[in-house]
Amino acid sequence: xxxxxxxxxxxxxxxxxxxxxxxxxxxxxxxxxTRVILVPIGELMMFAPLSLVWLQGGKLPGTLxxxxxxxxxxxxxxxxRGRGLPLxxxxxxxxxxxxxxxxxxxxxxxxxxxxxxxxxxxxRVFFQPLREATVLxxxxxxxxxxxxxxxxxxxFFGPEQYRPEPLLSGEVLxxxxxxxxxxxxxxxxxxxxxxxxxxxxxFGKALLAAAxxxxxxxxxGIRPEEAGMVAFxxxxxxxxxxxxxxxxxxxxxxxxxxxxxxxxxxxxxxxGLLSYPVAFLGALxxxxxxxxxxxxxxxxxxxxxxxxxxxxxxxxxxxARAVEE
Amino acid sequence: MRYGWFLLLLLPFxxxxxxxxxxxxNFFALSGLVALSLYVLTGLAGMTSFAQAAFMGMxxxxxxxxxxxxxxxxxxxxxxxxxxxxLLALVLGGLTVRLKGHxxxxxxxxxxxALYILAGNLVGLTGGHTGLTDLPPLVLLGFxxxxxxxxxxxxxxxxxxxxxxxxNLRFSRLxxxxxxxxxxxxxxxxxxxxxAALRLKAFLLAGAMAGLAGFLxxxxxxxxxxxxFSLEASIKYLVMAVAGGVGTIPGVLLGAAxxxxxxxxxxxxxxxxxxxxxxxxxxxxxxxxxxxxLLAPQGLFPxxxxxxxxKEGSLPRAEPLPLPAPSGARxxxxxEAQGLRKAFGxxxxxxxxxxxxxxxxxxxxxxxxxAGKSTTFNLLTGAIPPDGGRVFLFGxxxxxxxxxxxxxLGLGRTFQHPHxxxxxxxxxxxxxxxxxxxxxxxxxxxxxxxxxxxARALATAYRALKRVGLEGLALEPAARLTAGQQRLLxxxxxxxxxxxxxLLDEPAAGLRAGEKRELxxxxxxxxxxxxxxxxxxxxxxxxxGLADRVVVMNYGEKIAEGxxxxxxxxPLVRAAYLGEAA
Numbered sequence: 001x002x003x004x005x006x007x008x009x010x011x012x013x014x015x016x017x018x019x020x021x022x023x024x025x026x027x028x029x030x031x032x033x034t035r036v037i038l039v040p041i042g043e044l045m046m047f048a049p050l051s052l053v054w055l056q057g058g059k060l061p062g063t064l065x066x067x068x069x070x071x072x073x074x075x076x077x078x079x080x081r082g083r084g085l086p087l088x089x090x091x092x093x094x095x096x097x098x099x100x101x102x103x104x105x106x107x108x109x110x111x112x113x114x115x116x117x118x119x120x121x122x123x124r125v126f127f128q129p130l131r132e133a134t135v136l137x138x139x140x141x142x143x144x145x146x147x148x149x150x151x152x153x154x155x156f157f158g159p160e161q162y163r164p165e166p167l168l169s170g171e172v173l174x175x176x177x178x179x180x181x182x183x184x185x186x187x188x189x190x191x192x193x194x195x196x197x198x199x200x201x202x203f204g205k206a207l208l209a210a211a212x213x214x215x216x217x218x219x220x221g222i223r224p225e226e227a228g229m230v231a232f233x234x235x236x237x238x239x240x241x242x243x244x245x246x247x248x249x250x251x252x253x254x255x256x257x258x259x260x261x262x263x264x265x266x267x268x269x270x271x272g273l274l275s276y277p278v279a280f281l282g283a284l285x286x287x288x289x290x291x292x293x294x295x296x297x298x299x300x301x302x303x304x305x306x307x308x309x310x311x312x313x314x315x316x317x318x319x320a321r322a323v324e325e
Numbered sequence: 326m327r328y329g330w331f332l333l334l335l336l337p338f339x340x341x342x343x344x345x346x347x348x349x350x351n352f353f354a355l356s357g358l359v360a361l362s363l364y365v366l367t368g369l370a371g372m373t374s375f376a377q378a379a380f381m382g383m384x385x386x387x388x389x390x391x392x393x394x395x396x397x398x399x400x401x402x403x404x405x406x407x408x409x410x411x412l413l414a415l416v417l418g419g420l421t422v423r424l425k426g427h428x429x430x431x432x433x434x435x436x437x438x439a440l441y442i443l444a445g446n447l448v449g450l451t452g453g454h455t456g457l458t459d460l461p462p463l464v465l466l467g468f469x470x471x472x473x474x475x476x477x478x479x480x481x482x483x484x485x486x487x488x489x490x491x492x493n494l495r496f497s498r499l500x501x502x503x504x505x506x507x508x509x510x511x512x513x514x515x516x517x518x519x520x521a522a523l524r525l526k527a528f529l530l531a532g533a534m535a536g537l538a539g540f541l542x543x544x545x546x547x548x549x550x551x552x553x554f555s556l557e558a559s560i561k562y563l564v565m566a567v568a569g570g571v572g573t574i575p576g577v578l579l580g581a582a583x584x585x586x587x588x589x590x591x592x593x594x595x596x597x598x599x600x601x602x603x604x605x606x607x608x609x610x611x612x613x614x615x616x617x618x619l620l621a622p623q624g625l626f627p628x629x630x631x632x633x634x635x636k637e638g639s640l641p642r643a644e645p646l647p648l649p650a651p652s653g654a655r656x657x658x659x660x661e662a663q664g665l666r667k668a669f670g671x672x673x674x675x676x677x678x679x680x681x682x683x684x685x686x687x688x689x690x691x692x693x694x695x696a697g698k699s700t701t702f703n704l705l706t707g708a709i710p711p712d713g714g715r716v717f718l719f720g721x722x723x724x725x726x727x728x729x730x731x732x733x734l735g736l737g738r739t740f741q742h743p744h745x746x747x748x749x750x751x752x753x754x755x756x757x758x759x760x761x762x763x764x765x766x767x768x769x770x771x772x773x774x775x776x777x778x779x780a781r782a783l784a785t786a787y788r789a790l791k792r793v794g795l796e797g798l799a800l801e802p803a804a805r806l807t808a809g810q811q812r813l814l815x816x817x818x819x820x821x822x823x824x825x826x827x828l829l830d831e832p833a834a835g836l837r838a839g840e841k842r843e844l845x846x847x848x849x850x851x852x853x854x855x856x857x858x859x860x861x862x863x864x865x866x867x868x869x870g871l872a873d874r875v876v877v878m879n880y881g882e883k884i885a886e887g888x889x890x891x892x893x894x895x896p897l898v899r900a901a902y903l904g905e906a907a
Contacts, residue, residue, distance in 0.1 A: 135427045141618050148611025299446040303439035309432055313420040
């Protein structure tokens, strides 16, 4: 291995690592606030660029129908004024999509809005009614949604891979495209933005409080349902943006989100599903590990990543007590 | 009654003219076996696995490699397959059973995906996606099982035996312990259940069952490739189990039957509807799973079971387990705390507490809210480890031991909020107490050789229920009990355990005046018999009339000790309780 290859591998590791990192942070956030392990985050991530490609081709994607159907269920589940949000959101989404068919500039916000709306509606329809369910029930539900959304992705977009136009074309230097730089910048911005959101805004603090102690937060007037919706909205937003930026680099397809999400998990588990910075660092480690295993044993790189779980789980196991009250 | 399951073996004869349905029948039996493995994991132990198909793959590939590549007998393949699945379960489970509940299922997803990729990519070993072909048929008693009819007899026989074995497991000390662990690990551990070890064993059993299913699958199709061992397949089995009702054996089999039929139908129908080939049935799985979890979280079978005649249980008549009467000199020290200390962050909850509990006495631990009573209690029982100080039980140091190691030495506890298992009967709740006094392990239980011990355990529990006056409710679900009856049931469970040192955490909370008098009478009688009681409570009337000695705590420290009269006169105690100037 020479310096050039090493450079390529490191850049590759960094680019993938920050994406896993964003997914891991989103998963830790959703888990902390709602106890849901967001397995379908990968599907949400892929729905963004695939819907974008459809819109740019002047077609309405099937995901729009899915989002509107779940939005309708969401509205049915709400009472009174609570229906305003899903109904207004649904109408807005539909209008945005109809307009975006003709104007490519609107296609990006439309795709992002779609994924956020879908994410929040999924929470409201599938997770919130389970309310005091066990983590296990949430997890089974999340895995169910993952397979359903993945199957629907196949129905909506077919098995082909698509490559949307990058926002910035060309290369900064060999191995690093401007789009790649954009991915890194976005990751930095997102992490910084989340930090400021949680530190400075009252809403961010309320969300952290809800994550820390649900009952206590409720006693302070923070509605856990609302906190859950916001957590899902943030996670979907991160997934959508990451998906849109990454798609030109990896050629998006309906099945690709799952592996990306799963590596985000590995990173989140490295952080014990608790710590944001450790999860992000874990994601960079996953990226690095993957990059180097793909150089030495490319056929197995997807499998070898999961080996990282062994030491992570082992160390956490040493610290844990089997019984908790 | 339960031998009625053998009627399933008639199905191949009924379906003999329809080869297609015979094949489906085999698939049902094999799916049923995997779904049963999830009954053990999810229904009993409250864990789950998204890797059951990977365990099947272990069983299938092991036998395929040994028979095709090495030309060995399939029975070697079976042994190797079971060994491999057990090994996988040991690694996966060993790493995660001590962690919080979600780490195990999450890591099973990851390992499932990894193993699937390996099966597809290790082309030299596994044949990649083309797989391995021409597995020999199984030969049983000289008959080659080379058609779906003969094979169906075998696969259904295995299924029925598995059902009977798991039925034995459910109605055994291990089944109770697993259910208890699912509901409340601390309560289970307080009666001698080692949570991590028992979870691991359940995981091993489930892995071996799936491995066996994989072995049968491989020799039925006589061909293996990675597809049936994918994450989608694992999820399919979970959908089966959850949809049918993962908490009951008939439920998971119902789910397996429904989905084996449905899958075939969906695979034909959906591509036709959508005009393209693809794994569209996953959409249906996902949505069915979501729908079941939302609308009927217990699954379909409990809905049907309402229309089935309810089986009446019977009261135990066997000889109870020998009750070791408390022995030893009255007044000798049985439990001793020396300088116990525990801090939660900056809060010093317990700071240097000393006291000794003497045989045959009732010692009360009292103090205002936040005085550190409950923490002291948890330190004594091993629920939380102390930061400093030592605890001795019968002269043996137990500092820092987990609850499941402390209980068998003769210490039992009740909980401030009763930790019962509402879906179990009152009798079974009490029988959990006998866990540490009974021995039957997994192999004995699965083979059904634990009957005598089980009958005696139930009889012991029944005797304990009589002692507290709950025998009339023995067969009712514990969910029907009033708050006061729940407290009594906790005490019955404690008596069934044979522990001599009884630690009672607010046993009178929520009791009516009459019930409190009953409780006091019971505790006094127990103390006379040589049991030793440590009681934490707020009810001063009860404590002052009941306790021989009182230890008073405030702000984590012991401020007084003595007879009820002495502590009532103590100015420090009066200050702590009434705010009088000391």
